[in-house]
Amino acid sequence: MASRMSEHTARAILSIASEPGDEKLGALIGEHGANQALEMIQSGQVSGAVVKRVREVMESKALEHSMNRLASCGGRFIIPSDDEWPALLDDLDTSAPVGLWLKGTANLKVVTEKSLAVVGARASTSYGERVASEVGALAGQAGVCVVSGAAYGIDAAAHRGALATEGYTIAVLACGVDVAYPAAHAGLLTRISESGLVVSEAPPQAKPHKRRFLVRNRLIATLAQSTVVIEAALRSGSLSTANWANALGRDVWGIPGPVTSATSAGVHAGIRDGVMNIVSEISDVIARFNTELDLKNDLHDPLQNCVLKIIQETGATTETLILKINQARDVIVDSHEIHSVLAILELRGLIERTATGWRCR
């Protein structure tokens, strides 16, 4: 029966039944195709944990259940023969995903044509978050998609920087695309899927666990032409992403921080060991894409306009700006958004930093 299944259905079953990164399964599919691989597993021609899991899936309503969940969150399941499948994933060879579960409005192949993975510490410092937000904003402005993991700290700041500049961003999760993890980022994940994509190798409702995070990291590295690490302690998971990117021959960048900061120690070690190139100017990370910084010159943007006006009138520290903007516009603006606007205005040469804040040029 399996041989009459569509390639999509066969891969969905295998995706549900296997753990991401199963190279033995990848090799089997590579040799025989997903349909025949599934048949061989069912008929006991191969061994391993996947045999029992496939039978469980086939004998249960797991597939139907996953597809219903996917439909109810407006998601889709894509496989290598789909137009949307990015060629970048072929670099993973036998450890490439069996299929990808997606939720969101962007086209994965299109947005990853210029994409930058931004990874780093969950327990980040305000310095790291500020830099991540600027990197995200610069990427967004330059039409480079920000790929990250939606975790606390650096990940979230990078996604937010991209969103604030209306850039594309992709959250690659270790759980199902319908699971908000961390729960506090449910709103962020919704915003990401509204303009970008939430991506996972695991089926809907899958829970995150440790192995999945490590395997997820390789997917983040694979879905981007370059990876930049902003704050990572020694033995941080972000370094696994950097190592994956390096092994795939992608550009890997490390943003330095104070030598006294344990949160930057992994980045410094990576630079020392030649895994990463040091970033001496944040914009260098974007310049690699050989793209003109496509800076918006839209002074009708109300927030940009408001920020510029306040700086013109009085000069201001970032903290004062946030206060004044919230007074002036009678809405609460996320400080990440302000940082992004400041980064854009700075790049456009309209404002410059002072010892204490900002002034017009």
Add this chain to the structure above:
Amino acid sequence: MASRMSEHTARAILSIASEPGDEKLGALIGEHGANQALEMIQSGQVSGAVVKRVREVMESKALEHSMNRLASCGGRFIIPSDDEWPALLDDLDTSAPVGLWLKGTANLKVVTEKSLAVVGARASTSYGERVASEVGALAGQAGVCVVSGAAYGIDAAAHRGALATEGYTIAVLACGVDVAYPAAHAGLLTRISESGLVVSEAPPQAKPHKRRFLVRNRLIATLAQSTVVIEAALRSGSLSTANWANALGRDVWGIPGPVTSATSAGVHAGIRDGVMNIVSEISDVIARFNTELDLKNDLHDPLQNCVLKIIQETGATTETLILKINQARDVIVDSHEIHSVLAILELRGLIERTATGWRCR
């Protein structure tokens, strides 16, 4: 007459009459010896600005005057045939100093057997000064001499870190060893000469000027096995020291800082361009000397004891510590000294950093 002069006298005259780094003069001395070189210059067998300057020196009391000044500040003039002349200087070939004017109690050859040049921004940040002070303290503890330029900022912090741990330190000046430059560092220079050395290629009373600073930088790099750069803006003079050290085949280290700090941009560029190795742990700079960190285990040191007691009792931020120590000991202690003591106690494993300050382990 010149041929009957001592080699010392001939070189002193040439040192007074020439500008440091005069390669043509260096080649002449290399070929004929200082005595005959002086005779050739006097008799007009060579050309150049040095001819007029040598005549002026010979016809005036400049030599006597310099020697009197040197004697009155307790200094000495050394030349390559002296026991105290370090072999390190031979690496400069024809641009090696004609002689060196020294003031201080240390033996130049002995202290530069293990020596680390610490250079960086005059307009440093508190972060950079803290790191420089720690590097100086670690070097002092490890018996590695700190070579620097006695300038504001990084230089002064490095010297002070070494002095606070009773380590050797050398200030290489662009002016005479009897000139306090900058004037605000007169006290620091006195402290340096009391246990270490103040060194110059220029004779007593020489004023510093721009060219002399650049030539002085090469001497700093030459007098150390390794050079570490802590904070340097793009096009900073410290980078010339790093380039000299690199050209001489010495180890060159760069200590990273925030990518957003213009004061670290020159260091990051140097690391990117392969001029410097990134420092991921401050102690790595010292470990290069293959020396056991010869940490003092002297709990009779009253300041160490006092700092440890306060941390044991209450835990403390560095700022609180400084306040409490000054209350407890009824003396004003330099914050650099506290930083050095903290670095030593940390290295000895007696205290550790917390998010806000320090605690006992």
